[in-house]
Amino acid sequence: MVLTYPHLFLASLECNRLHVVMKPIEGFGVAKVVDSGDPNFRPGDIVSGFTGWEEYSLIINTKDLRKIQQDDIPLSYHLGLLGMPGFTAYAGFYEVCSPKEGDHVFVSAASGAVGQIVGQLAKLRGCYVVGSAGTKEKVELLKNRLGFDDAFNYKEEKNLEGALKRYFPEGIDIYFENVGGSMLDAVLLNMRIHGRIAVCGMVSQHSYHDEEGIHNLFALITKRLRMQGFLQSDYLHLFPQFVEQVGAFYRQGKIVYIEDMSEGLESAPAALAGLFTGKNVGKQVVRVSRD
């Protein structure tokens, strides 16, 4: 049992939606231990893990709490760049996409918590990288701050298949799939032979049943594609290696991270709602306390 005082609090929507009726809303947070009955944690320790939407949390299940070494990396980054989203990008890109130098990589929801890291890891691997996002501001971010080779606003494209053909005249080797639906159908038509599609954890919870349906799966055969779903939790043995490598990229200035921080617990509901309208830019976090 650990009592934590949250520094920062992530509006971790997928989980919250499921839990909202059952118990106080949970989210992934970074917090300071105030008191502890678990010998692995002492007052003053900084931890990340599932905390409540509250100023103080009583954590019964301490086995999933992770201790954080405070250094030059902003604490909130342990919810994004060095947290679950970063690790999702890391595991998905390196373990599922089988990337090679020169591969043509497409990332949807590319300015999001996961997508922005996938794109940067792909650039560091020597790939050509294009991302899609839903606002002009996000597209500018992708091109000017996140180092993508190119980016486009999918809402401005009447013909997604044609748009992808413009950005990938020779086809796509790797698609990091965050959205499903008509984008996936358009991508299938633009994949290259022996391409890989990594299907990221986000989609499942936002759109449980795809009403429109996916129509172009025949491309899996004609182009001999591999489409693979994954969850970061299957790769936890790689977490220490991930923190070391991505932490080093950050310290060397090779990777940046964009987060959208709202202030105060009272801002959490609006931050949560903003995720569904695409209002946030980058990883959405809520600062509960500055202590």
Added chain:
Amino acid sequence: MVLTYPHLFLASLECNRLHVVMKPIEGFGVAKVVDSGDPNFRPGDIVSGFTGWEEYSLIINTKDLRKIQQDDIPLSYHLGLLGMPGFTAYAGFYEVCSPKEGDHVFVSAASGAVGQIVGQLAKLRGCYVVGSAGTKEKVELLKNRLGFDDAFNYKEEKNLEGALKRYFPEGIDIYFENVGGSMLDAVLLNMRIHGRIAVCGMVSQHSYHDEEGIHNLFALITKRLRMQGFLQSDYLHLFPQFVEQVGAFYRQGKIVYIEDMSEGLESAPAALAGLFTGKNVGKQVVRVSRD
């Protein structure tokens, strides 16, 4: 250039449909060489490869012709068990499905040219195997002659998801996909964590665009599935090993093969049409000559 006298002739529909307007209908056949300008082939040699729907064929492109050693294996089996369908089953099962002893395997179109071999290879690998087919006769074949653990007629099932749950109460590890559509959607809901779906070459040409769409791809994520399309032509380096292994299985009585042979070139159009109504049982071949 080789002039062949066909012994047997396969109604290889997918190709024929594409070529019918362009030139004389082609199909995969076994034939005897009558005369040859290619030093690799001599009169009397038995070969398999693309031949015409005709009694004598002039083969200009001889590089894809394969010489057959005549032995105790029926010549027509080089169009099925030891031909492209058998090799499709072999490459798909061993190279794409990552089979393990005890895996639960589901095969659709299971009595077809490819499916019947997949099921038997899976049994030889120590798997639990269930197949689906479209007539009572085919279901009986699967259970009584082809050694499947169980089989069902998909046309008699109102609820495919429920049917699969009956045959796979613990879920499916491997799905060998031959049909697409609502069967694929039902399978996705019944897959086990870390399951594999091998998407076989047949689907692409029968249903280029899936009108209804596939709705349950979220299962790729929640169950961390791998769905992979393949063509046997990517694995040709394994062909000699395939002929040796599957030939040995046949000689040892460990594998059987069911074909549906119609007599005479004039029977070819009806045999072709029968494939689309599910009339044929097993691999459809047309015997052009008994010489």
